[in-house]
Amino acid sequence: xxxxxxxxxxxxxxxxxxxxxxxxxxxxxxxxxxxxxxxxxxxxxxxxxxxxxxxxxxxxxxxxxxxxxxxxxxxxxxxxxxxxxxxxxxxxxxxxxxxxxxxxxxxxxxxxxxxxxxxxxxxxxxxxxxxxxxxxxxxxxxxxxxxxxxxxxxxxxxxxxxxxxxxxxxxxxxxxxxxxxxxxxxxxxxxxxxxxxxxxxxxxxxxxxxxxxxxxxxxxxxxxxxxxxxxxxxxxxxxxxxxxxxxxxxxxxxxxxxxxxx
Ligand code: SF4
Ligand code: SF4
Numbered sequence: 707x708x709x710x711x712x713x714x715x716x717x718x719x720x721x722x723x724x725x726x727x728x729x730x731x732x733x734x735x736x737x738x739x740x741x742x743x744x745x746x747x748x749x750x751x752x753x754x755x756x757x758x759x760x761x762x763x764x765x766x767x768x769x770x771x772x773x774x775x776x777x778x779x780x781x782x783x784x785x786x787x788x789x790x791x792x793x794x795x796x797x798x799x800x801x802x803x804x805x806x807x808x809x810x811x812x813x814x815x816x817x818x819x820x821x822x823x824x825x826x827x828x829x830x831x832x833x834x835x836x837x838x839x840x841x842x843x844x845x846x847x848x849x850x851x852x853x854x855x856x857x858x859x860x861x862x863x864x865x866x867x868x869x870x871x872x873x874x875x876x877x878x879x880x881x882x883x884x885x886x887x888x889x890x891x892x893x894x895x896x897x898x899x900x901x902x903x904x905x906x907x908x909x910x911x912x913x914x915x916x917x918x919x920x921x922x923x924x925x926x927x928x929x930x931x932x933x934x935x936x937x938x939x940x941x942x943x944x945x946x947x948x949x950x951x952x953x954x955x956x957x958x959x960x961x962x963x964x965x966x967x968x
Contacts, residue, residue, distance in 0.1 A: 712783050713767055713851060718776025719748060749773035764828065771853040783849040790832045790849035792825060794863040798844040799823065800883035801866055805836035805845060815860055821868055821880040824860040827852050872904065873912035 707724050714723040723745060727738045751769040755762045771777055783789060792814075801821045806814045813829035814836060816822060837845040868877035869884045888906050897903045905913045 716781030717774035779854040781851040787849040795844035822865040827857040871909040
């Protein structure tokens with residue numbers, strides 16, 4: 707009722723268009739209906755109510771918006787309403803995409819080819835999971851009806867260029883999160899010097915190469931000898947036996963046979 711009131715009042719249909727009659731007696735219900743003040747009926751719709759609850763509500767709201775006495779694209783709603791936008795403070799967002807992974811409706815999305823956070827308002831149910839999960843606390847919920855066409859499509863909430871490894875130039879990660887990590891780990895005993903700290907700005911492969919630059923690899927990282935199996939020993943024994951055999955069979959006693967007269 708609250709949502710219907712917000713929509714009808716916000717679109718100029720007037721206040722108190724929706725009321726609840728609670729009466730067990732059918733005559734009392736009839737009396738209440740006759741007593742209700744007459745109001746101008748909205749333009750009847752000819753759409754079918756199909757699909758889930760949310761898509762049915764969306765079709766009905768779009769119809770009301772299309773024929774509204776005072777059409778507006780945005781109608782603010784009370785906290786806790788299941789429609790709305792989210793605001794992302796891009797200065798604090800590191801594009802970690804933790805919010806994308808928890809969004810139950812797919813309203814939040816990413817881009818496989820670049821660090822990017824997208825949002826489709828029509829799909830958002832304002833559950834707040836993204837806000838709770840965000841490690842940087844940069845998400846705010848903004849409950850509202852948005853009748854604009856743009857609410858149906860993804861919009862970019864934050865985007866950055868990929869960070870490039872300072873050693874090989876390969877793109878990896880996002881500049882803001884790498885620099886944030888550098889800032890947080892500065893002063894840590896494992897990253898005491900600038901060289902170690904700079905490894906955070908390298909891709910995984912370069913970190914390992916840089917670690918062992920000019921140093922012998924630690925024992926655990928040396929190539930290990932191949933494992934010998936019973937088959938290897940048997941193969942060697944067979945080869946040695948056939949070598950001995952051919953030595954014995956050589957003419958003129960080159961091997962272990964009878965020495966030649968000459
Ligand atoms: S809004 Fe928060 S959770 Fe989402 S990408 Fe940005 S920092 Fe990560
Ligand atoms: S509030 Fe819920 S539905 Fe909306 S973007 Fe956040 S996680 Fe997704």
